[in-house]
Amino acid sequence: MQIRIIIIYFASENETMKDIKDIIRDSGLKVTPQRIAVYQAMLQLGHASADMVVALVAETHPTLTVATVYNILDSFEQKGLLARLAGPDTKMYFDISTHQHCHLYCNDTQSYMDYKDPELEQMLNKYVTNTKIKGYKTTSIDLNIRVELEEQ
Numbered sequence: 001m002q003i004r005i006i007i008i009y010f011a012s013e014n015e016t017m018k019d020i021k022d023i024i025r026d027s028g029l030k031v032t033p034q035r036i037a038v039y040q041a042m043l044q045l046g047h048a049s050a051d052m053v054v055a056l057v058a059e060t061h062p063t064l065t066v067a068t069v070y071n072i073l074d075s076f077e078q079k080g081l082l083a084r085l086a087g088p089d090t091k092m093y094f095d096i097s098t099h100q101h102c103h104l105y106c107n108d109t110q111s112y113m114d115y116k117d118p119e120l121e122q123m124l125n126k127y128v129t130n131t132k133i134k135g136y137k138t139t140s141i142d143l144n145i146r147v148e149l150e151e152q
């Protein structure tokens with residue numbers, strides 16, 4: 001299991017930029033302005049589709065197409081910098097957090113949120129440890145709970 005902790009909130013802009021360049025370089029990819037912009041957008045968004053990243057970087061990188069952004073996101077995922085989430089529609093979403101964790105998907109805001117519940121995680125780990133699915137070995141569990149806002 002790969003766990004990366006990125007602290008960006010208290011770093012100066014230059015330090016953050018250096019960290020992003022290091023993260024991209026250390027993954028084995030070439031550092032380009034487009035890759036930096038996409039990674040920065042993912043840090044800001046957390047969970048996002050290629051469309052959402054394009055919308056965020058449009059001001060600074062107006063020539064970046066959805067296809068290019070998707071290819072960058074895909075290469076980041078292959079290098080372990082992002083995780084992939086199958087969206088509720090046919091859209092593919094990416095997650096800046098690559099460690100195993102549960103999600104809430106809000107139908108109203110159409111967005112993913114990380115969902116931390118130690119009791120649930122303990123229950124899932126116990127299930128995986130104690131339950132054998134005949135002929136298979138469990139490698140990970142992706143739990144996505146769909147929710148909607150309660151009426152006020």
Ligand SMILES: [Zn+2]
Nearest residue numbers: 095097113114
């Ligand atoms: Zn997540």
